[in-house]
Amino acid sequence: MADIRLDDGAKNNGLAGMMTDLIRQNISNHPGRDKVFRAMKGNVVLVAKDIDVSLTLEFSPDGMVAYDGVKPPYSLKIETDSDNILKLSTLKIKAGLPYYFDKTGREVLGMLFKRRLRINGLFAHPLLLTRLTKLFSVY
Amino acid sequence: MAIPFPSEEWIAAYKEKINSNPNYKESGANWEHGTIALVMELDDEELLKKAKSDPVLSKQLKEGETAVGVWLDLYHGVCREAKRVPIEQAHTAKFVISAGYARWKAVLKKELDPVKGMMQGKLKLKGDLPTIVRFVKAAQDLVDSATMVDTKFIDE
Numbered sequence: 303m304a305d306i307r308l309d310d311g312a313k314n315n316g317l318a319g320m321m322t323d324l325i326r327q328n329i330s331n332h333p334g335r336d337k338v339f340r341a342m343k344g345n346v347v348l349v350a351k352d353i354d355v356s357l358t359l360e361f362s363p364d365g366m367v368a369y370d371g372v373k374p375p376y377s378l379k380i381e382t383d384s385d386n387i388l389k390l391s392t393l394k395i396k397a398g399l400p401y402y403f404d405k406t407g408r409e410v411l412g413m414l415f416k417r418r419l420r421i422n423g424l425f426a427h428p429l430l431l432t433r434l435t436k437l438f439s440v441y
Numbered sequence: 442m443a444i445p446f447p448s449e450e451w452i453a454a455y456k457e458k459i460n461s462n463p464n465y466k467e468s469g470a471n472w473e474h475g476t477i478a479l480v481m482e483l484d485d486e487e488l489l490k491k492a493k494s495d496p497v498l499s500k501q502l503k504e505g506e507t508a509v510g511v512w513l514d515l516y517h518g519v520c521r522e523a524k525r526v527p528i529e530q531a532h533t534a535k536f537v538i539s540a541g542y543a544r545w546k547a548v549l550k551k552e553l554d555p556v557k558g559m560m561q562g563k564l565k566l567k568g569d570l571p572t573i574v575r576f577v578k579a580a581q582d583l584v585d586s587a588t589m590v591d592t593k594f595i596d597e
Binding site: 388 | 554557558559560561562563564565566569570571572574575577
């Protein structure tokens with residue numbers, strides 16, 4: 303089982319705890335995602351703007367650690383409202399890729415176009431984003 | 442008439458509100474993932490004193506009890522059972538949401554969104570998160586049902 307943990311300084315960051323649990327439980331429910339997890343490398347920042355909560359997921363060959371706040375340098379920074387962060391987890395995966403052609407997929411694309419969802423690093427690290435989406439997806 | 446929170450009468454009224462909420466009936470229609478327990482911590486002396494002086498709650502709070510567990514047996518959009526349980530039993534539910542009394546009060550007054558509250562660390566969730574994420578709307582409708590109960594807060 304992949305080593306996934308919450309940094310001591312992130313114990314009071316509810317979103318960091320949720321993302322840590324979500325990734326751990328998703329890998330447990332879908333063992334095939336362990337390979338995706340092990341291919342992750344770099345820092346991913348999540349910012350829930352409306353509730354002023356941010357965290358950094360640091361992926362390395364040793365596993366993943368979730369930190370409170372923004373920990374540079376990061377490869378991806380995803381900024382949106384808290385409701386939309388959970389919506390990203392409901393994107394379906396088809397043929398190994400995030401599926402954008404159903405209601406949820408269209409809503410996520412709509413958020414991107416309307417800039418209610420900002421992804422810094424989207425074009426520089428598309429593979430990392432695809433892998434992250436797979437790790438987040440609850441389907 | 443307002444019902445003291447979190448008394449057995451309040452829990453019975455909550456069950457009625459869940460079962461008469463058409464939104465929950467729809468959003469929870471596929472729920473077959475087990476019980477949910479809500480844990481309310483009476484986390485300060487003053488609050489406990491007020492609970493013990495409340496004519497309804499005083500009869501229900503056991504000696505030394507500092508938290509109340511609400512057990513919800515939910516299945517396919519219906520609340521089959523809602524009851525007060527000892528805190529040890531509450532923690533055996535498939536999903537447990539815990540918070541202090543003040544946080545629950547804010548949730549019931551619609552001042553705190555429970556999902557945002559979880560992300561801020563104000564409410565704690567124990568259980569399979571991917572399941573909860575798939576049923577976020579149902580969780581919100583459950584909370585909405587609770588806000589429909591005419592509630593009397595012991596610290597007011």
